[in-house]
Every structure is written in C-alpha cells, then in structure tokens.
Amino acid sequence: MNDFLATLINGISLGSMYALIALGYTMVYGIAKMLNFAHGDIIMVGGITTFTVMQYTNMPPWVAVLAAVAVCTVLGVVIEKVAYKPLRGVSSLTVLITAIGVSYLLQNVALLTFGTENKSYSFSFLTALNWQINEHLIIQGSTIVNVVIMLVIMVALLLFVHFTKQGKAMRAVSEDNGAAQLMGINVNATISLTFAIGSALAGIAGFMYIGTYSQIGAYAGTMPGIKAFTAAVFGGIGSIPGAMIGGIALGIIEQFSKSILAQFQLSALADAIVFVILILVLLIKPTGLLGRQIKEKV
C-alpha cells in the first residue's frame, strides 16, 4: 500500500512538471498552429539559468526562478521574432524543421558554454519541506513544490484566458486568425504574447527539473520535451485543462510502469509503455481526451 502511494505521489510530481511543459506546447499549437520542437530546450535554458544563479551567487531560490523566467521569456520572444515570424503562413513542415534547427542551436550553445557534463545541484530548502506521513511514506519537498506551482499556474492561466482582454484575443486567434484580424486584434502581438507565456512556463519547468532530478545538462530538455508533447496530444492539443490531465496521467503511468517493469529488470521499457498507452488513447479517441472534434467540410 505504501509502495503504491509512493509511486502515485512520484507520478503526480513528475506529471506536474510534464503538465507545465505541455501547457507551453498546447498554447503555442493552439494559436500559431505549429509544433515548437525547441520548447524542450527552453526548459534546459531555464534549468541552466537556475543552476548558475544558485551555484555562483547567494541569492534565494525565488530569485533564481525569476531569473530563469526572465531569460526564457526573452529567449522565447526573440526566437519567435527571428525564426518563426518570417515563416508565418508557410507550410507547417517548414516551420517544424526551423524549430528543430533552433533546438539544435540551443543545445549546441549550451554544450559550448555549459560543458558536456551534467552538473548536479540540489536545493537545500526542498528537503526542509519533506513531509513525513508515516514511517514508510515521505512526501518529498520537490513534490509539494511541483504540485503547488502547477495548480497555481493552471488556475491563473485559465483565469487569464477566460477573463482578460488579452486572453479573449488569444482564444479568438486560435479559433480563426483571419477573422480575429478583421475584428482589429493584433495577431502578431497575440502570438508573441503566447510564446512569452509558454517560454516563461518553460523557465519554471527548468527550475522544477532541477528540483526533481537534482541535475542539469545540455540535453536535459529533450526527453521531458517529447514526453510533454505526448502529454499535450494525450489531453487533446490546444486544450489547457487537457494539458494538465494529460501531463499528470503520463507522469503516473510512467512511474507505475517503471516500478512494475523493474521487477522484471525491464525498466528500460518504461518509455515504450508510455508511448503504447498514447497510441491506444489516440486510436480510441483520435483527438485526445479533451480535444475538439473538427467536422470535415467538403
């Protein structure tokens, strides 16, 4: 029972991180209709920024998070302006390949400046937050932080999207950007804003990555990025609550399959199980859990 609960809690913790990353994917996809493959690497940049601030200065952790958010937001907006904006309206595959180019670029800049080795760092304040339920079950501080951050951001984002003018503009652009433009909405500014928000979330996810894995390296963003993308599709790409449900479900599935497979010395297959479940979900419900069904018109 305790093992079960521990696995479940670990899954929720990991899933909260996935959910946050998936939000970035899903918002950008919903509005710009592009798969931003560089999103995972922005997490890595966020993580490295957090690491650098914590390691080389005496600042408190929240300053590190703010720094990561600031760096990632600026980076996201710059990438959007330089690499994606000139390609607006061009086939989505062209944009996809450009995003892959950006991803390589970020990884290689990180390799050159940060080095090829993973560097470890653990936050001391997280262990202070550990919560002892009984003698066998501890809820890690990182879990509490992950879940709280994720819930706060989710609520804030839903409120933003539904109750502000900017949020309304975002929904309009995602619905039909031509019509939105005719209504006087600045589509370019709205897309930039979406990239800024998505990248800021990636910055926070970078901080969560260090909290969860206690290390960071130039390739750190790749796997969480791809899994979060899976989570976004799982929940129905374009849907904000879908990203949360998909992320958490994926985290839980991953932790459980890891702990079950470990008994057969097959933990290497945990990622494969995640993908098998993704395939099953999509085959049964092809637009994801909360995705909208689009009627085909002739």
Place this chain on the structure above:
Amino acid sequence: MALAAKWKNMRASTRKKLLMLGGMLVVFAILQLLLSLDLLSNQIQSWLVPCCYNIILAVSLNLTVGILGELSLGHAGFMCVGAFVGAFVSKYFDTVNPDLSAWIRLPLALVLGGIVAGLFGLIVGVPVLRLNGDYLAIVTLAFGEIIWNLFNVTRVSLDNGSFRVGVGGTGLSNLSADAVPLVDGSLGITSVPRLGKGGFAIAFVLAFLTVLLVMNLIHSRTGRAIKAIRDNRIAAESIGINITKYKLIALVVSAFLAGIAGVLYAHNAGQAVATQADYGYVMSINILVFVVLGGMGSTLGSMIAAVVLTILPEWLRFLSDYRMLIYAVVLIGMMLVNGSPAIKAVVDRGRQAVKQKIKNLFIRQPKKEA
C-alpha cells in the same frame, strides 16, 4: 536518329527520370574511377556509403511525407528493424558457416531486413492511417520509439544449434558454456561482417534501385492515386480510390526501403546497437530534414539534400566543437531563405540588381545628346 526521335516523343517526366538516373550513373562512374586510382582520401571514402543509405532513407521518407502527404516522425524505427534483422542474419551465418560467400549472405540479409521492415510498416500502418495530421505524426513517433526500445532489451543466443530468446537486463539463464550471444540486449549485435572494399558499389546499386523504384511508383497509376489522396482525400475517395489501400502501399514500400537502408547502416558500422541517436526520433528528424530541405515531393531534391547534409557535418569537423552549431545556423538560414516570402523577395531583388550591374558592365548606355 531513331533514339533522338524517341527522346523527343517521350513524356517530360520520363525524360527527367532518365536524366536523373543517368546523372547518378555518371557520378558513380567518376567516383569509382577516382576510387580505383586511389585519389580519394580515407575521409572522403568513408562518406560514400553513408551518402547512399541516406539517399535511400530520404527518398523513401519522401514517399510518405512528400507524395502521400502524411508527416512521419518514426522512419528510423523501420530502419532499426532492417538493421537488426539484417545484422542478425549476417551474424548468424557468419557464426554457423563462416565460409559462406558474402554474395549469398548479404542479399539474404538485405531481402529479409527489407521484408520484415515492410511487415512492421503494415502492422504500424493499419492503426496509424486512421489518424491524420499532427496526431498521425505523434503516433509514428511513438511507434519509432517503441521499436528501438524493444530491440534494446531483446536477447538472442545460439545454444547448441537452437535459438534461445529472452528479454530483460540480466541475460538468459541456463545457457550452456559454448552458447554464442547473437543479440545482447543494450549491447546490441556486435562484430557484424562489414561491407568491405566493394561497399560503395553495393550501396550505390541499392540507392539506384531505390530511386528507380520510387520514380516508377510515383509515375504509375498507383502513384497518381497516392498523389490524389494527398491533394484532396475526399475528392479522391469520391472517384472510387481506395484510400486505405493506397496509403498502406505507400507506407509499406517506404518502410521496406528504410529497412534496406538499415541493413546497409548496420553492415557499414559493423554493429547494430539500439540507441536514441541511431534509431530514435533524433534520426527520424534528421531524415525528415533531408526531405523538407530538398523540397517535399521532389526525389531529386531529397537526394541532393541527403548528400549535402551527410557531408556538411563531416566536412565541418575541422571546426570541432562549433560544427553542430554552424550546422544548426545553416539549417535555420536555409529554411528561412527558402520559406519566407519576405526574405525571398529581398534575395530576388538582390539577384536582379546584380544581374543589372553585370549587364551595365558590358552594354554601354547610350549617351544622351545635350
């Protein structure tokens, strides 16, 4: 005379195809000549086979992405199947009967590798082709990841003439002392017989056959049906084209060819180890870059992009740490110049201006009389 008349009466597409295949043969002849005269450095020689298997991969993926119009992010998965099956066949015969001629062993490995990869294409295709767009892309990605992960835990040993198969991290139990591990989990298949001296010729023949097959397929009745599905699925369906059948044909042929490329890949490397970099989505994306950069749907474009992008990172090796950085910048730059309407306009204007300047150099402007 008769030949010239025939050439004139040919369809444009046939003429283009013959020119392309002829061009390939000329390039091959020149390279072979240089090889036999020993004029190519070892470094350049080591690029030849990779260029060929990348051409096969690019041309075959172009069939799915460019001609069928479905984004596949799992092409390397089929390549992985081919690599493992082919390497397994070669290793098995090399273990059981080392005297067997490579002329029997290699074709067998290629055919089996291709066929099993094609079967995987069928297995993956039936569920995947129910989806479309980005969902199809993510499912192909998922399949690709599953495939290499499965090979990563597979273990096969040859124990007194019979196969012992298992999965997992610790290895097989109750093996006799003289058991030979053929597939060793995450260590993969090692010491696969390499292609050797004639490797480039074999690889070229396969690349040539691939291009021939794909070009013929594209310009056949089947190919036109596939393109009709790409251009408008509903219209194609309404004139009686069996969507599932033609989609499956395209996917299975594409997977078969990727399998062949995988066999070449494993025999060139002398091993088949299931890793993310070799057979995961990173590799799939590399292949996709060939196709998109070459211009989707263009076989010639895919080939050129495959060759350029195989050589570019190797050629940039002297820049050591900066090479992938420059590769990334070049990639983004090429996509922007090719894709962006605004940048294209600037480039065109620049070209016009340069042309005008050159013209002005040669043609004296008539002087106006005062």
